[in-house]
Amino acid sequence: MQPENKKTFEREKVVEIINSVLNKVEHGADDPKVILNELKDLQRIIEQTRAEVGAAQAGDISDKHIPTATDELDAVVANTADATGKIMDSCEAIDEIAGNLGEQGAVISGETIKIFEACSFQDITGQRITKVVSTLKTIEEKVSRLVNALGAAMPDAGSVSEGEDTRQGDERLLNGPQMSDKAISQDDIDKLLDSF
């Protein structure tokens, strides 16, 4: 059975069992063993689901992956805002000089205005990223709720933790831009190199 079909089947089975148990309890079933067996089936499905959630390391999604992703996105907004600010500082300085240059200055001012217009990308991307962060936080909340509802499902002992770095060789050294609180500064790097 395909995984998706299996899930649908399990969901339907849970509903079927619950309805059957409720029906028997409401109408006073004469054999408690039938109810007991149905409840055992339900227990089996719940345990299986817990094990699957555990094996999927669902807790890592809300505890590690999403917070890391949102931090990275926040850093993108902050860094682009900073860079855009510096571009506009230069444009304002150029504009001031251009004000004293007559006709040629007007041409220069016209060009700096185009740079200002283009800088609005930072505002738009900032708003878009904020929306993405908000969506990720909603997913994080829902995954947390799901994991809590199913109890502290233990990860499958044989599986590799999502947080574990399984990369080999040079690839293992590549982590992209570091967050400022995790990165070491150029000064620190220089000191480290000097120490050799």
Next chain:
Amino acid sequence: MSVDKNMNVLIVDDYNTMLRIIKNLLKQLGFNNVDEASDGQMALEKVQAKSYGLIISDWNMEPMTGYELLKAIRGSGKAYQNTPFIMVTAESKTENVVLAKQAGVNNYIVKPFNAETLKNKISAVLGDF
């Protein structure tokens, strides 16, 4: 109708980048008396304290949005209640435009925009300049 470029203009946006862009575009258009506010509440306080010939505001701000600012100004019953108001926003849904219009907005600019668009919209509200 001629536009007095010496009038006070209030620009409202929670993104400093956007405030600087609009301020510089206005400067290019000849408006030099420009005040800034970073949210609706701050803008309302400025409007209550000083007379403005034009307000240009973003919609999406906290704690007071541009839409709430617009409604507060239009419903104030004060001398500033009819101050020309242009909404500059990334909120481009028809529903938003209709709501803003019903609340008394004079014009609506969708981000990103350029100096020419800003000039055209100001002209549409205040007259040619």
